[in-house]
Amino acid sequence: MFMHGATIIAKELIPALRFPRDPVQLSDAERSSIMEHLEHATRLGNSEHGKCRIIFRDDEGLKAVETTVWTYDPENIVLKYGTTIPVSRVVSIDIP
Numbered sequence: 001m002f003m004h005g006a007t008i009i010a011k012e013l014i015p016a017l018r019f020p021r022d023p024v025q026l027s028d029a030e031r032s033s034i035m036e037h038l039e040h041a042t043r044l045g046n047s048e049h050g051k052c053r054i055i056f057r058d059d060e061g062l063k064a065v066e067t068t069v070w071t072y073d074p075e076n077i078v079l080k081y082g083t084t085i086p087v088s089r090v091v092s093i094d095i096p
C-alpha cells in the first residue's frame with residue numbers, strides 16, 4: 001500500500017531496514033516542524049498510547065509506519081520493543 005508515494009510497512013519490519021548515514025535533505029523549517037511533531041507524538045504515545053504516522057527514507061525509498069512513539073533523542077526515534085528510526089532519515093510525522 002502507498003501513501004504520498006511511501007510504502008506502508010509494519011513496525012516489526014523496521015529492524016531489517018538499512019538507513020544511509022547521510023540525512024534526508026530538508027529545510028531548517030521542515031526539520032523544526034519534524035521535531036515539534038515528534039515532541040507531540042511522544043506525549044501522545046506516553047499519555048494516551050496514541051499513534052502517529054512516520055514517513056522516512058531508507059536505502060530503498062520512502063516508507064511509512066503507523067506506530068506509537070515511546071521516546072526520542074537527537075539521533076533516534078524509539079518505538080515499541082526498542083525499535084529505532086534515525087531522526088535524520090525522517091521526512092514527516094503526521095498526527096491524526
